[in-house]
């Protein structure tokens with residue numbers, strides 16, 4: 319049996335500690351200006367004592383809350399607990415029901431807002447984070463009546479999603495517009511993706527290093543080679559074998575070797591309106607691999623770069639699992655915060 323330990327924020331009933339700084343000015347000396355008992359929503363605490371202070375500099379008064387409390391009805395602990403219930407797969411209504419079992423009455427609308435607030439805070443924490451290697455991958459998620467395209471960005475240093483965009487990965491210009499500010503904000507220098515053409519445009523436009531996920535490459539090239547093995551003339555089978563070996567070891571000189579092989583093969587003989595012959599398909603494959611080879615091998619010279627995009631795919635897996643039980647998000651705002659919280663597995 320595995321045990322999950324939830325680390326929730328501490329909530330104090332009162333604090334004797336005085337405020338350090340006035341919320342209105344830079345004043346640092348205060349007079350106590352009365353106290354109130356504030357009822358709060360929490361799993362353990364029902365009331366907290368809040369002191370009022372008056373600033374000796376600007377003479378304004380303010381409430382000074384004990385740890386884990388704000389001006390909101392719920393404590394920080396309850397808000398996070400409600401968010402976690404939702405993230406673990408319960409609906410807003412079911413989360414509300416569980417809390418009522420703990421004698422806390424919180425409406426499902428409040429829990430929806432809690433989820434938004436929690437994502438807002440993570441977004442703030444994420445915004446200054448430095449991310450050198452970013453994994454990108456597209457997915458389709460059910461929202462407002464149909465499948466919506468989203469693009470997920472994962473910090474491959476930690477495996478945590480950084481953000482999710484309402485962007486179609488097949489549209490390179492949309493990806494560039496969305497990615498450019500992220501690159502500047504986080505100092506991204508390499509992206510890891512599958513080998514869609516749009517990502518080649520993106521890396522060129524934004525001058526990023528690129529690693530193409532080798533898991534994808536091996537799968538589609540493996541299939542193509544298997545088909546060609548059946549269809550090309552026997553005297554050329556050695557080429558197929560050599561491509562397989564090159565891909566197996568990802569030889570640093572692979573690009574030149576593939577180009578040399580490409581030149582050895584007979585040129586195009588079919589008319590443009592005819593289907594390409596097997597030999598022509600092999601030739602096209604050699605050229606494409608030769609051109610993209612450097613993006614297969616980035617990980618060899620940069621140890622922080624993984625050779626597959628698996629971390630991004632597993633974040634998407636977590637997001638999709640949660641999206642299935644949601645049965646369709648109603649707005650982009652709800653979808654983004656929902657996907658982000660579901661995709662994050664640690665704090």
Ligand SMILES: [Zn+2]
Pocket residue numbers: 340341342343344345373374375376377378
């Ligand atoms: Zn003041």
